Amino acid sequence: MNFWLMLPELVVIATAFAAGGADLLVADRSRRALAAIALGGIAAAFTAALAAPLGGALFGGRFIVDGAARWFKLLFLLAGFLTVVLSKDLLEGRARVRVRGIGFPGEYYTLLLFTLAGMMCLISATDIVTLYVSLELATLPLFVLAAWRRDDARSGEAGLKYVIVGALASAFILYGLGILYGLAGSTALAAIGRAVAPSPAFWLAAALVLAGVGFKLTIVPFHMWAADVYEGAPTPVTAYLSVASKATGLAFLFQLFFRMLLPHLEAWTPLLAILAATTMTLGNVVAIVQSNIKRFMAFSAISQAGYLIMGFMAPGTDGVAAMIFYLLVYIVTNLAVFACIIWYSNETGRERIEEYRGLARTNPLMALAMMVALFSLAGIPPLSGFVGKFFLFSIASAAGCHWLVAVAAVNTTISLYYYLRIVRQMYIEPAEEDAAPLPSGRALAAVIGALAVAVVLLGIVPWFYAQAHAHAALWTAAALR
Amino acid sequence: MLEFLAAHKPGHVEWLLLSATLFAIGLYGVLTRRNAVGILISVELMLNSAALNFVVFNRFVAPAACDGQITAIFVIAVAAAEVVVGMAIFVALFRHRGTIDVNRMNTMKD
Numbered sequence: 001m002n003f004w005l006m007l008p009e010l011v012v013i014a015t016a017f018a019a020g021g022a023d024l025l026v027a028d029r030s031r032r033a034l035a036a037i038a039l040g041g042i043a044a045a046f047t048a049a050l051a052a053p054l055g056g057a058l059f060g061g062r063f064i065v066d067g068a069a070r071w072f073k074l075l076f077l078l079a080g081f082l083t084v085v086l087s088k089d090l091l092e093g094r095a096r097v098r099v100r101g102i103g104f105p106g107e108y109y110t111l112l113l114f115t116l117a118g119m120m121c122l123i124s125a126t127d128i129v130t131l132y133v134s135l136e137l138a139t140l141p142l143f144v145l146a147a148w149r150r151d152d153a154r155s156g157e158a159g160l161k162y163v164i165v166g167a168l169a170s171a172f173i174l175y176g177l178g179i180l181y182g183l184a185g186s187t188a189l190a191a192i193g194r195a196v197a198p199s200p201a202f203w204l205a206a207a208l209v210l211a212g213v214g215f216k217l218t219i220v221p222f223h224m225w226a227a228d229v230y231e232g233a234p235t236p237v238t239a240y241l242s243v244a245s246k247a248t249g250l251a252f253l254f255q256l257f258f259r260m261l262l263p264h265l266e267a268w269t270p271l272l273a274i275l276a277a278t279t280m281t282l283g284n285v286v287a288i289v290q291s292n293i294k295r296f297m298a299f300s301a302i303s304q305a306g307y308l309i310m311g312f313m314a315p316g317t318d319g320v321a322a323m324i325f326y327l328l329v330y331i332v333t334n335l336a337v338f339a340c341i342i343w344y345s346n347e348t349g350r351e352r353i354e355e356y357r358g359l360a361r362t363n364p365l366m367a368l369a370m371m372v373a374l375f376s377l378a379g380i381p382p383l384s385g386f387v388g389k390f391f392l393f394s395i396a397s398a399a400g401c402h403w404l405v406a407v408a409a410v411n412t413t414i415s416l417y418y419y420l421r422i423v424r425q426m427y428i429e430p431a432e433e434d435a436a437p438l439p440s441g442r443a444l445a446a447v448i449g450a451l452a453v454a455v456v457l458l459g460i461v462p463w464f465y466a467q468a469h470a471h472a473a474l475w476t477a478a479a480l481r
Numbered sequence: 482m483l484e485f486l487a488a489h490k491p492g493h494v495e496w497l498l499l500s501a502t503l504f505a506i507g508l509y510g511v512l513t514r515r516n517a518v519g520i521l522i523s524v525e526l527m528l529n530s531a532a533l534n535f536v537v538f539n540r541f542v543a544p545a546a547c548d549g550q551i552t553a554i555f556v557i558a559v560a561a562a563e564v565v566v567g568m569a570i571f572v573a574l575f576r577h578r579g580t581i582d583v584n585r586m587n588t589m590k591d
Contacts, residue, residue: 129552136559147570156574163567164520166582168511170563171527175504185543187552228589280532295589359566393563427502 005056005065007069008049016113023106031105034240035088038109039081039095040115040225046077055301055478061188062127064477067471068258071324072123072251075331078090079243080116084109087236097349100232101151108148110246114238117187119244122253124261128177128187131252135173136246139166139216142241146233158232159442165225169215176208180260189260199266217249218302219309220279223477228297235345238294239338241299243331252306257312258320261335269313270440273401276313280306281407285412293341293353294424295332303415304330307408308334310392314385318325321472322391325465329376329388329458336451338445339444340366347438353422358431363438369452374419376455379412384458493541500537503530516522519582521567532556 001008019037026033057064066286089095091105120136125131143166147159181187184195196202214222230238257265283303290296308330311323343366344359345351360367376385385449389412396404440448458464503526512524532553539549571581578585 009550030522118530129555131546131553132552133559136562140559140562143566151573151577153577154588155569156577157588159570160517160574160581160586163563163570164511164517164524167521167563167567168526168527170559171504171507172525173532175534178531178552179551181535182538182542182551185538185549186546231589239484262536429577480494 002053002056002058004053004369005058005075006063006079007052008139009011009117011041011045011048011126012077012117012120015045016110016117018109019113022258023104023110023287031092032088034105034109035084035235037093038084038113040079041076041113042084042144045080045116045120046074049073049077054474061087061212062124062130062178063121063124065124067474068254068324069123069321069475071468071471072137072247072254072327073120074246075324075327076119076245076431077117077121077372078328079240079247079331079335080112082339082447082451083112083240083244085237085443086239086335089114089346089441089444090236090342091189091211096439097346097347099149099234099349101155102148104148104442108145111145114441115139115145115244116143117377119248119251122248123254123437125255126189128192130182131189132170132174132177132257134172135248135252139170142166142237142245145177145237145242146229147236152232154232155234156232161225162229165215169212169222171209171212172213172215172315176205176212179205186293186480189255190387193260193263195274196264206261212233213249213252213256214275217246217278217309219275219304220302220306221281224464226302227295227298227418229293230297230301234476235294235342235351238297238342239335239342241336242297242338246280246305246308248332249305250323251313253309254320254323258283258317262317265312269315269399269401272309272313273399273404275394276306276309277404277407278304278306279309280411284418288414288418288421291352291354293351293356296353296418296422297337297341300415300419301334303411304334306387306411306448309395310404310408312444313401314395317400317472317476318398319392319395320475321465322395322471324472325468326392328468329384329455332451332454332458333373333385336448336455337377339448339451340370340373342447343440343444344438347440353425356425357429358435359426361431362435363440366438366448369448371423372452373455374422376459378419379418380416380458382459384455421423441470489576493537495535496541497534500530500533503527515584517571517583518568519570520583523565525564528556528560528563532560559563 115138118134121134143163146162147339149155172240184192218226280303283299287299311319376383393405507523507526514520535549543574575581
């Protein structure tokens, strides 16, 4: 067996143990080394994922590496890397506003890396057992991360809600997978896809699994937990949840639809269209009235999930490339916004939207980066959000759902309104009398700058989309072989 | 009663009914319990009913392989991990708030 195929996962797991072990050994003042270990490990895994041969299988075909899996892994690692950089200041106590009950960087990075390993195994798993175990590995540590601030009631409450909803969702998924196993008599996803025929039991199983994934992916009507968990969790964890947990749900849905139910894809299109339409509409409408920026971003993320699942609607597998590209855009853009939010809350401890007023006067570059990212989320050309949305909408149009394209276009306009609310606070409202420019750490400033540039570049340079498309085509060729 | 039980061996329908009942009881518990620990117990019931499903299907659909039983073992292990994480969070929250009544978990309404 060619274990090189699994190298990225092994590197991430080894790094997780290294970070946890080093935490026991190093003195308090050299805790900075832990972030370096985590970042180095993630970078090494990224290189390994890039270098690993495409199109291989391990453990009798239960773990495969193909073009789509590689793209997802690279995206997970990117999100993990950025999250570690964003978390550093807060965990090492370098935030200007003292936050009590946060710290323990060693354990934090270990858990973060475990979720990364789970997500990476998830997209390579082709068997119910591996699929379920890696899904749990990807979600269980997130419960702990959400409750990270031990002496903050809101963080604990977020953890409580997340653990209950997450466990409930996995029970739904597991019961559905059990019925699918009973229908097919095999735990291999491809074998299940070949064996099952539409029947009441099949639809029950599919509905249970879809409901469970809906919780993870915050699809309406399974989105209720998101706002509270996003608001209560420490802000870097919220950033990670908004991109990584969403990417996990998307990866699971990818496994479900494309590795298992590919023969029945057509039957799902109407249901997916309805879910996408309700999700983006509700997320957008409720985001308008929010006043806490983390809660606001939660509803913005819900509406983005609505856009993302449009990628599953194609009559064929064309949607995969569009979906992967939009996921890349979404990770970069959303983390750019969250980087600004984390910086602002580290420096001032403020989280309300009105409290961003006058930011363009005091810190023009930060405000500019945040504005670019917000406009990209809203989908204004030539930023990357526009290109990503364009590809996804054309997939929906190719699937014959022209009404969905119309709904999505209206939603984009609504979202522009509420993203502009923040821009208005930053640019038009006057700053407070005694407002002084806020300092920013070098790492955080570098990340914000790089992400803002990437938001623009992804929209202008078509290379990324071409690459995503080539890999998706490669995967399709392998899947249909 | 005993004679009836001795004469009738439960088939897959009975077993599936049992697992569906367990799942429904668990779901009812999740929706009605106010104590977070009670909710966690109910979720465990749902997970175990799903594990039972795997074992039953293994026995009646695909007895040649043991995929379903192995899945059940993994489910048990994962469910245990889930309880540990959940209880740890509940204990931390209880120390701070003095309650884990889910009806009072509403500090974050806008």
